[in-house]
Amino acid sequence: MSSNVTPFRNVKHVSLLWAAPDRAAEIAALHARLFQPAWDEAAITALLEHPASTSLVAIAGDPKLAVGFVIGQLAADEAEIISVGVAPDWQRAGLGKLLVEGLARASKRGDANRLFLEVAADNNAALALYRKLHFAETGRRARYYERPGGAAVDALVLALKL
Numbered sequence: 001m002s003s004n005v006t007p008f009r010n011v012k013h014v015s016l017l018w019a020a021p022d023r024a025a026e027i028a029a030l031h032a033r034l035f036q037p038a039w040d041e042a043a044i045t046a047l048l049e050h051p052a053s054t055s056l057v058a059i060a061g062d063p064k065l066a067v068g069f070v071i072g073q074l075a076a077d078e079a080e081i082i083s084v085g086v087a088p089d090w091q092r093a094g095l096g097k098l099l100v101e102g103l104a105r106a107s108k109r110g111d112a113n114r115l116f117l118e119v120a121a122d123n124n125a126a127l128a129l130y131r132k133l134h135f136a137e138t139g140r141r142a143r144y145y146e147r148p149g150g151a152a153v154d155a156l157v158l159a160l161k162l
C-alpha cells in the first residue's frame with residue numbers, strides 16, 4: 001500500500017490547487033499508475049505550460065502528494081478535459097467529482113459555455129462519473145483507442161453545458 005494513504009480518506013483532507021508546471025513530475029507519476037501508455041513529465045509540463053491550460057491538482061497525505069489531477073484547456077467559449085485521474089487508493093471518495101466540478105467552474109469563469117471530453121466506451125467508472133455530472137453524449141469516434149493485443153475501443157465524445 002502507498003505511504004501516502006491517509007487514515008481518513010476524506011475529500012475534506014484534500015487541497016485542490018491550480019496545477020502549475022512545477023507539479024508535472026508528480027502528475028506524471030500518477031498518470032503512469034492510471035494510464036497505458038503513460039505521458040512523461042515533459043509531455044505533462046508542456047500541457048501545464050500551455051497558455052490555455054486550466055488544470056487542477058489534488059494534494060493530500062503526509063507527505064503531501066498529488067492524489068488526483070485534471071488537465072484541461074480553454075479555447076474561446078469551449079473547454080476540454082484532456083486527462084483526469086485519481087490515485088487508486090483514493091478512488092470512490094468523491095475526488096473525481098470534485099476535480100471535474102472544479103474544472104467546470106474554472107472554465108465557466110473563463111467564459112466557456114461547454115466542457116468537452118473523450119472517454120473510452122468501456123471505461124465504466126469514468127462514464128458513471130460523467131453521467132452523474134450530467135455530461136451528454138455528442139459523438140463517437142469508432143475504434144479510437146487501441147488496447148493491448150490489438151483490440152480497438154470506440155471513444156465517446158461527451159459535453160456538459162456550463
Ligand SMILES: CC(C)(COP(=O)(O)OP(=O)(O)OC[C@H]1O[C@@H](n2cnc3c(N)ncnc32)[C@H](O)[C@@H]1OP(=O)(O)O)[C@@H](O)C(=O)NCCC(=O)NCCS
Nearest residue numbers: 034084085086091092093094095096097119125126128129
Ligand atoms: C474515473 C475516475 C477519475 C473517477 O474518480 P473517483 O474519484 O473514483 O470518482 P468519484 O469518487 O468522484 O465518483 C463519483 C461518482 O462517479 C461514479 N463512479 C466513479 N467510479 C465508479 C466505479 N468504479 N464504478 C461505478 N461508478 C463509479 C459513481 O456514481 C460515484 O459516486 P458514488 O461513489 O457516490 O457512487 C477514476 O476511476 C480514475 O482515475 N480512473 C482511471 C483513470 C481514468 O479512467 N480517467 C478517465 C479517463 S476519460
